[in-house]
Amino acid sequence: xxxxxxxxxxxxxxxxxxxxxxxxxxxxxxxxxxxxxxxxxxxxxxxxxxxxxxxxxxxxxxxxxxxxxxxxxxxxxxxxxxxxxxxxxxxxxxxxxxxxxxxxxxxxxxxxxxxxxxxxxxxxxxxxxxxxxxxxxxxxxxxxxxxxxxxxxxxxxxxxxxxxxxxxxxxxxxxxxxxxxxxxxxxxxxxxxxxxxxxxxxxxxxxxxxxxxxxxxxxxxxxxxxxxxxxxxxxxxxxxxxxxxxxxxxxxxxxxxxxxxxxxxxxxxxxxxxxxxxxxxxxxxxxxxxxxxxxxxxxxxxxxxxxxxxxxxxxxxxxxxxxxxxxxxxxxxxxxxxxxxxxxxxxxxxxxxxxxxxxxxxxxxxxxxxxxxxxxxxxxxxxxxxxxxxxxxxxxxxxxxxxxxxxxxxxxxxxxxxxxxxxxxxxxxxxxxxxxxxxxxxxxxxxxxxxxxxxxxxxxxxxxxxxxxxxxxxxxxxxxxxxxxxxxxxxxxxxxxxxxxxxxxxxxxxxxxxxxxxxxxxxxxxxxxxxxxxxxxxxxxxxxxxxxxxxxxxxxxxxxxxxxxxxxxxxxxxxxxxxxxxxxxxxxxxxxxxxxxxxxxxxxxxxxxxxxxxxxxxxxxxxxxxxxxxxxxxxxxxxxxxxxxxxxxxxxxxxx
Numbered sequence: 001x002x003x004x005x006x007x008x009x010x011x012x013x014x015x016x017x018x019x020x021x022x023x024x025x026x027x028x029x030x031x032x033x034x035x036x037x038x039x040x041x042x043x044x045x046x047x048x049x050x051x052x053x054x055x056x057x058x059x060x061x062x063x064x065x066x067x068x069x070x071x072x073x074x075x076x077x078x079x080x081x082x083x084x085x086x087x088x089x090x091x092x093x094x095x096x097x098x099x100x101x102x103x104x105x106x107x108x109x110x111x112x113x114x115x116x117x118x119x120x121x122x123x124x125x126x127x128x129x130x131x132x133x134x135x136x137x138x139x140x141x142x143x144x145x146x147x148x149x150x151x152x153x154x155x156x157x158x159x160x161x162x163x164x165x166x167x168x169x170x171x172x173x174x175x176x177x178x179x180x181x182x183x184x185x186x187x188x189x190x191x192x193x194x195x196x197x198x199x200x201x202x203x204x205x206x207x208x209x210x211x212x213x214x215x216x217x218x219x220x221x222x223x224x225x226x227x228x229x230x231x232x233x234x235x236x237x238x239x240x241x242x243x244x245x246x247x248x249x250x251x252x253x254x255x256x257x258x259x260x261x262x263x264x265x266x267x268x269x270x271x272x273x274x275x276x277x278x279x280x281x282x283x284x285x286x287x288x289x290x291x292x293x294x295x296x297x298x299x300x301x302x303x304x305x306x307x308x309x310x311x312x313x314x315x316x317x318x319x320x321x322x323x324x325x326x327x328x329x330x331x332x333x334x335x336x337x338x339x340x341x342x343x344x345x346x347x348x349x350x351x352x353x354x355x356x357x358x359x360x361x362x363x364x365x366x367x368x369x370x371x372x373x374x375x376x377x378x379x380x381x382x383x384x385x386x387x388x389x390x391x392x393x394x395x396x397x398x399x400x401x402x403x404x405x406x407x408x409x410x411x412x413x414x415x416x417x418x419x420x421x422x423x424x425x426x427x428x429x430x431x432x433x434x435x436x437x438x439x440x441x442x443x444x445x446x447x448x449x450x451x452x453x454x455x456x457x458x459x460x461x462x463x464x465x466x467x468x469x470x471x472x473x474x475x476x477x478x479x480x481x482x483x484x485x486x487x488x489x490x491x492x493x494x495x496x497x498x499x500x501x502x503x504x505x506x507x508x509x510x511x512x513x514x515x516x517x518x519x520x521x522x523x524x525x526x527x528x529x530x531x532x533x534x535x536x537x538x539x540x541x542x543x544x545x546x547x548x549x550x551x552x553x554x555x556x557x558x559x560x561x562x563x564x565x566x567x568x569x570x571x572x573x574x575x576x577x578x579x580x581x582x583x584x585x586x587x588x589x590x591x592x593x594x595x596x597x598x599x600x601x602x603x604x605x606x607x608x609x610x611x612x613x614x615x616x617x618x619x620x621x622x623x624x625x626x627x628x629x630x631x632x633x634x635x636x637x638x639x640x641x642x643x644x645x646x647x648x649x650x651x652x653x654x655x656x
Contacts, residue, residue: 025063037077052071075113079094086229098110111141123189127156156186159186162179163180164196191230251287255297257287285331293319293323306485389484451488454495465492468492540591545591
């Protein structure tokens with residue numbers, strides 16, 4: 001109790017001189033019931049508690065026991081309101097006053113006070129107070145509470161000792177974060193642990209040229225806990241510095257506008273404490289100046305606002321001029337603390353300012369040269385979006401910002417973009433969703449460049465067009481009023497039109513080739529009919545069957561024929577053939593005779609050679625009509641690809 005009085009600065013309540021008529025329990029109870037459980041009723045609670053206490057100090061009143069119970073009820077409700085307002089020190093003072101060293105009462109509000117106070121002691125890591133003040137009461141309610149309390153106390157001290165031992169050797173040990181998380185779950189308000197955690201996160205918020213947003217958020221929460229819970233134990237300057245540090249975290253590390261929260265923002269609260277505090281004054285001026293130049297980031301990041309063209313800014317070129325083209329104009333004397341930044345643009349000046357402020361915040365003078373923070377991710381996206389509305393001449397300085405923004409958003413995003421740009425493959429679905437929901441313009445930028453390259457070179461994956469079309473339909477982007485989206489929509493329609501025309505040309509070429517093939521087949525058929533050669537005959541290679549070259553003489557043909565007949569004639573086999581062997585031998589002799597019959601006849605050989613080479617033009621003979629009447633070729637009945645009907649009678653088409 002002594003520790004908490006010193007920690008929170010307990011203020012005694014004002015005393016009263018009370019007449020006995022004022023101490024009527026019924027009247028006081030009715031008054032207590034009429035009080036609301038809100039911060040506006042705190043003064044009434046304090047007054048009523050003082051009256052009841054004065055009544056209890058007087059000679060024993062007839063309603064003494066009831067007044068005791070009423071006092072516990074008032075203390076408990078008053079304490080809960082104080083807790084809801086973040087006034088832990090006042091709540092603890094009320095609860096400790098209510099218990100007053102008494103451990104034997106069985107009143108329900110008395111027991112609730114003991115349990116609530118014990119939890120506060122645990123939250124602050126004040127374990128000795130539990131042993132002397134609340135545990136004798138709470139273990140009577142539930143004996144198991146003592147065992148639970150002792151186990152939590154053991155885990156707390158073991159974890160704290162491990163942190164201290166590791167922290168003294170190396171603040172960068174990764175497992176320290178897990179230990180701090182474990183300790184925070186048990187005692188989130190222990191001041192010593194809060195300061196150690198702040199030191200740890202300041203030393204480890206930057207990894208691989210990027211800011212670890214999870215640790216940044218935890219760092220911000222630790223600073224806010226100091227202000228909310230330990231404000232009365234902080235000096236005026238410590239409170240001002242803490243508000244300022246949180247504002248730096250919000251602006252540069254988290255990319256947030258510190259003025260959106262209005263009067264509750266840390267910058268406003270800083271100036272409410274001391275309106276002449278230079279760092280907060282300069283930072284609020286900087287935020288106000290940037291807000292006049294930049295579009296609202298909430299609209300920049302909102303897919304619906306982007307689609308509907310709500311991100312309206314009168315002059316995008318003014319944005320580019322302010323950051324890139326014009327000389328530095330920001331006045332940051334207090335923030336720079338006398339440091340001179342030799343910069344050529346406001347963009348570079350802000351880079352130097354970020355370095356300076358983060359060095360002050362973290363105590364680290366060495367930072368990655370290309371440190372990526374959310375402030376500059378947002379700024380690069382704004383400049384990329386600005387470049388989309390500029391002329392080619394004005395785009396020169398901002399075009400690189402788009403690639404820089406993609407890198408800042410994430411290396412995986414940039415690599416996915418490069419992959420799609422190189423081969424026309426679709427962007428990963430996860431990349432599409434993440435970009436659209438966080439920086440919609442960057443998604444449209446990547447899609448535009450990919451589709452431009454794909455459409456220009458007439459190459460790439462059909463899946464890319466399907467992906468964009470599907471995304472367009474799912475998000476109703478054909479109705480978009482954003483000119484940049486409309487531009488991509490027109491580009492997609494052009495690519496789609498070109499693709500349809502290309503497919504039509506390919507289909508025509510395919511139909512033409514097919515038609516030519518059918519003509520050649522028709523000619524071959526007609527030649528066969530005219531020459532008397534069948535399909536099976538023209539399909540066979542008679543030269544190969546006889547083992548001779550196509551230019552062989554009549555003498556060589558006859559010699560080859562005689563040689564083969566000797567070899568395959570049944571009388572020349574010299575052994576008894578099986579039925580299957582005899583069948584194969586007969587088929588071979590039949591092929592030899594057939595080949596000789598055609599190649600030995602000069603006219604048939606010429607017909608055969610010209611048909612197989614496809615060079616001979618059909619010369620109709622009288623016997624063709626005869627063959628046709630006998631049931632020859634009747635036309636193509638199956639139809640052609642590309643929509644030509646079947647049953648095309650070539651005979652009628654050529655007047656046969």
